[in-house]
Amino acid sequence: MSEQKPPLNKLNTLILTSTPLIALTIVPYYGYRVGYDLFEWAMFMLFMGLTGLSISVGYHRLWSHKAYEAHFLYRLFWAIWGACALQNSILHWASDHRNHHRFVDKDLRDPYSAKRGFWFSHIGWILRKYPSGVDDHSNVKDLMEDPVARWQHKYYFPLAVLTNSALPLLIGYLHGNLWGTLLLAGVLRIVLNHHFTFLINSLAHIWGGQNYDPNNTARDNHxxxxxxxxxxxxxxxxxxxxxxxxxxxxxxxxxAKWLIKISSWTGLSYGLKKPSEFKIEQACLKVEYNRVLAKSPSSISEHLKNGYEKLNGALEDLAALQKQWAETDRASNKSQLDQSEVKKRYDELKSNISNLRQEWYALRSEVIA
Ligand SMILES: [Zn+2]
Ligand SMILES: [Zn+2]
Incomplete structure (x- = not known):
């Protein structure tokens, strides 16, 4: 007995089938009969870039993950281009995405679980009203405090219509040809941007390396x-x-990283977060250790464990010292002595760690060879 499929999401299905259909038929036909000029292609590139970045810089890294903070105007700018990207409102997108991270690969909670296949994680999850895709926005209460995100959610529909049709039409009108800009910067751009984003949910959970965390399906794909x-x-x-x-x-x-960094020089973005490089190295080391251990004969497993624990411990200490050093640097009542003590220990450990790394590499190549 086949499982009953949830009802279609009619609006999403209409948008996600009509736009590719036009992109595959009318867009090339118009190009063949009338042609597109340089200005129209430039508008296509501009809309591609701004809508694509609005998802990455805005929806994903700013709102979903709070990886940095941003000035009101910066948020407003990405909120408007985000509506143009036609991937739903910030609140909705971030809510789905936070669920994706929290419940990654769990069929009933991850809205675009890669375990349910390429088609489902790519686009299928948007076309039907799956229970896993229903969210009550309870995980984006912090974003509801942001007036820009609230405003964009409230006016998402008119904003999406205006930016996707009125804006390209206006640009086309001023340029002297309505249709060329609408077809390229409107339709073709929507389709490509949609599927490029969708590939992160599908292909980037299937194809690529897993050097930081092998416990979920996510991959690094250059x-x-x-x-x-x-x-x-x-x-x-x-x-x-x-x-x-x-x-x-x-x-x-x-x-997206470069833009967020450059924006921080002007104050448009600030509070950029990143982990200690030693924490990152620890994550890689753990993955590597488990892989090497699985291949090695049990006679040397104790030896491997020792090498791993020594290097891992040193990385842990370095990360802690680095944090302490940054804190003493910030504290107003720090003494020069405290600061130089921490710095001295940090420098010592840092020069010492290269020996531990060499030892580990030697052990690893012994097993792999
Ligand atoms: Zn994410
Ligand atoms: Zn993912």
């Missing part, structure tokens, strides 16, 4: 980062979800 403004480093993100960065290396393609 390729996806190029389409999602840096959101491809999803295994790291699930482990350290409140980090304002997703790609932590300087060379990781993460435009």
């Amino acid at each position: 390729l996806l980062a190029y389409f999602t403004y840096g959101e491809g480093y999803h295994n790291y993100h699930h482990r350290f979800q409140w980090d304002y960065r997703n790609g932590i290396k300087w060379w990781h393609f993460d435009p």
Whole structure:
């Protein structure tokens, strides 16, 4: 007996089927018959960038995870472009996303659980009224205190209509051709942005490395980062979800991180959060240890455990000292002596840790070889 499917979400289904249909038929047909000019392509790129970043910089890292704080105007800007991205209101999106992190891979609570297959996690979950997708916004009470998020939620529908049709039409009218801008910056952009975001829920839970946390399906996928403004480093993100960065290396393609950082120089963003690099190393070390241990003969498991515990302990101490040092640095009543003591211990341990790392690498290669 087949399971009864929940009822269709008619509005979502209409939007998510009609826009790709137009993008696959009328958009190329118009391009073939009339053509698109450089200005129209530039508008397409601008709308792509702003709506894509509104999800990453705004919906995801600012509102869902509170990875940093932001000025009223900054929030307002991303709230408006976020409505244009046509992925529901901030409150709704953040509520779903917080559930996704909290109950990741649990069929009944994760709204887009990857365990339910590619189609479901990609788009299926939006098309029907699944019980796992119902949220009462009880997990976004903090966001309801934000007047910008409240306002955007209240006026989401008119904002979405205005930014998606009136704005491209107005730009097209001023440019002297209504349809070209609407088709590219409106329709084609909506479809691509939708599916690029959806790929984080589907593909970034299927394909890629798991160097930070193998206990859930999230993956680090460098390729996806190029389409999602840096959101491809999803295994790291699930482990350290409140980090304002997703790609932590300087060379990781993460435009959202760069923008948040640059904005902090002007005061538009502030209070940027990130974990200690030693905490991150600890997370990787733990994954690596368990992998190596699984491959190693039991005769050396004690030896491995020792190496791991020594390095892990040193990393733990370093992270604690780093925190203490930052705190003494901030405290107004600190003495020079306290500060230099902590700094001295920190420096000693830091130079010592390279030996522990070498020992660990040697042990690891012994097992792997
Ligand atoms: Zn995820
Ligand atoms: Zn997230």
